[in-house]
Amino acid sequence: MRSPYPCLFILASLLACGPGGNNTDTSTGGSTSTSASTSSPATTEPTGEPTTNPSEPGTTSTASATGTATGTATGTATTTGEPGSTSTSTSEPGSTSASSTGGTVLGQCESDKDCKLQDDCCTCTGVPSDENPVPCGLDCKQSKCSELGIDAAVCRLGVCETERLQCDQTKVACDALPPICPEGQLPTITPACWTGKCVPAEYCDVVPDCGFCPQGHLCVQNIDLGPTQPTCEPIPPGCSDDPDCACAGDLVCKDPYNFCSEQKGPVIHCECPNC
Structure with a gap:
């Protein structure tokens, strides 16, 4: 039977087939698809700009133990691997670089x-x-x-x-007077008596006090309960003109006088802890 309202039927059909009812994506310019997933990996299009890689030639690699490039802090090191670059190393304060062990140079002799x-x-x-x-x-x-x-x-x-000559005046047992010696010289003994000769103090095995030790020598005195006379020793190679116990102590302070103490001037006392 023919509908009495043909126009209403046609209008309903048009509404059912309107713009919201078709999800087909066209390839026309300016169209947008809203079905893209946000979880897809992001891609970056080439920009045409040069890329810098620190490991590539022409770049500089800098390493510093303190995080600075100045190299002024103790123990820092700055290194570049490229030609013409510099390598800087700073050691601990007070340390030295030497070709021998122990921080001291080799002497003239061993025996x-x-x-x-x-x-x-x-x-x-x-x-x-x-x-x-x-x-x-x-x-x-x-x-x-x-x-x-x-x-x-x-x-x-x-x-x-x-070799040293005997000059220990405390060992003289004879009834005789010592010879009068020029300044800086001492009489030698036999050892029981005087020889009658005077020699420069540097040739003596002992001296009355450290004032007799010539320049370039270290005065060493063993400290005991009784009186002792110092000796004038050559300054060990590698020590300063005023040697301390760290440099010369083990060389001049022997058992039982093995405790070293430093005095004013080039003087070292070797004390006996158990005497």
Whole structure:
């Protein structure tokens, strides 16, 4: 049967087929699809700009233990691996770099056989065996070592010196007066009495006080309950002109006087804790 309202039927059909009823995406410009998933990986289109990689040639790699590039802090190191770059290293304060162990340089000798006498009309001293010093050139009937009574060179604390002459006045037992010696010299003994000779204090085995030690020598005195006389020792190689216990203590303070204490000037006291 024919509908009495054909126009209403047509209007209802148009409403059912309107714009909201079709989800087809067209390829026309400006169309947008709302069905894209937000969980998809994000992509970045090339921009055409150059990319910098620290490991590529032409870049600089800097490493610092303190996080600074100045290298002024202790223990920092700044390194660049490229040609023309610099490498800076700072060690601990007070440390030194040396070609020998222990922070000290090797001495002239290790034993007496490494030394010999330099003996001429002017000089009597110990020198390394491989050295040949030029004589002073003066004419004399008696060499200096013969005059002093010195026959050999010895190695003391890594330094070549002459053997020591006996000068300990406390051991004299004879009833005689010592000779009057020039300043800086001391009388030698036999050891029971005086020899009648005077020698520079540097050749003596002991001295009355540290004031007799010449420049370049260390005064070492053993401290005990009784009186002791100091000795003048060569400054060990690698020590300063005023050696401390850290540098020279183990070399000059021997048992039982093995406790080292520093004094004013180039003086070290070796004390006996159990004496």
